[in-house]
Amino acid sequence: MCVECSRTAPEARPHNSIDRRDFLRLSGTGLAGAVLLGGAGGRVLAQAGTSLKGEFASAATEYSVPKELLMAMGYVNTLWEMPPPEATDYQPGDLHGRGTYGIMQLVRTPWEDTLGKAAGLTGFSEERLKSERAANVGGGAAVLADIAGEEKPPELDGWYEAVAEYGGNDLYAQEVFGVLEDGASATISTGETLNLAPQEVDAPQILTSRSGGGADYGRADWRPAYRGNYTNRNRGVTTVDSIIIHIAQGSYSGTIGWFQHRRANVSAHYVVGRTGRVAQCVRNEDVAWHAGNWKYNRRSIGIEHAGYAGRRWTDSTYRSSARLSAYLSRRFNIPVDRQHIRGHGSVPGVATRCPGRRFNWERYLRLVRHYK
Numbered sequence: 001m002c003v004e005c006s007r008t009a010p011e012a013r014p015h016n017s018i019d020r021r022d023f024l025r026l027s028g029t030g031l032a033g034a035v036l037l038g039g040a041g042g043r044v045l046a047q048a049g050t051s052l053k054g055e056f057a058s059a060a061t062e063y064s065v066p067k068e069l070l071m072a073m074g075y076v077n078t079l080w081e082m083p084p085p086e087a088t089d090y091q092p093g094d095l096h097g098r099g100t101y102g103i104m105q106l107v108r109t110p111w112e113d114t115l116g117k118a119a120g121l122t123g124f125s126e127e128r129l130k131s132e133r134a135a136n137v138g139g140g141a142a143v144l145a146d147i148a149g150e151e152k153p154p155e156l157d158g159w160y161e162a163v164a165e166y167g168g169n170d171l172y173a174q175e176v177f178g179v180l181e182d183g184a185s186a187t188i189s190t191g192e193t194l195n196l197a198p199q200e201v202d203a204p205q206i207l208t209s210r211s212g213g214g215a216d217y218g219r220a221d222w223r224p225a226y227r228g229n230y231t232n233r234n235r236g237v238t239t240v241d242s243i244i245i246h247i248a249q250g251s252y253s254g255t256i257g258w259f260q261h262r263r264a265n266v267s268a269h270y271v272v273g274r275t276g277r278v279a280q281c282v283r284n285e286d287v288a289w290h291a292g293n294w295k296y297n298r299r300s301i302g303i304e305h306a307g308y309a310g311r312r313w314t315d316s317t318y319r320s321s322a323r324l325s326a327y328l329s330r331r332f333n334i335p336v337d338r339q340h341i342r343g344h345g346s347v348p349g350v351a352t353r354c355p356g357r358r359f360n361w362e363r364y365l366r367l368v369r370h371y372k
């Protein structure tokens, strides 16, 4: 077996654990179902009787960070949902196993540990930080406050650098400040509706990264994956015969940052954001490590989508991704059907439900034909 196979073969893991993990991660019932399942296991994932709005406010007061900033971060991270702790446990070589926890996406990987840092700062156990929403929000606020240091910035704009450091890249801060500027509103799976009013911030536009001419696709920003996270090849029209669709269970910046990390050992060719933005991370001719099956990696193009399996896919995501698939279909003579444009979960030997039941295949293929 070649090294890429072993790195991208989740089927090598015991099937029981995978099935449960992937069910929690990509359940057709969505996050609400996952939360209930987690609760049945004895964990309290979102405390009854408390509001997320109140939890953001308490954490903001306790750690002297702006409430609006915490809300914007939580919205970018998970659209204000509290994923079950199992949702993104770190799994070596698993596209979706990023080791991030909760609304504040506290991290536990072999190389980063803001979960442990949050435990030290708050006194909450790691278990509570992973599974209790209020603790998780407090933990994220504590880590952010710690990054900002003793002298807290008086204005929202002054937090930009700390937010970039928290998320691991500047793109994250750009996403968060974009949400602050525009505001956000959503009804989450607990039934609570949250509103973040637009804030007066000097939000830098998400900078395009077309320099270097790396992207094959003209509409994509070139955000290259770390060179050790994919296989250099010279694939042509006869080799590439399919497109594999993924849902990230994470944000646009978080997904790109994951592919750019030198220890992630995973990548996809493209990442499509919820606003329709597209990044290319691996050249079409190279082999990205996304399918969990070498034979499929070798012959496919992987498209990752920011978002969560339990949440509605945005119109912008559908349109932008379909336009990309139409381009790939033309470029590689890939037929527009379910045989050749398929979900990660349909790859043989891979126990995942990615991209989840919320993905409307009929609509997607219709759009791909439209743009082709």
Ligand SMILES: [Zn+2]
Binding pocket: 095, 096, 245, 246, 247, 344, 345, 352, 354, 355
């Ligand atoms: Zn996937």
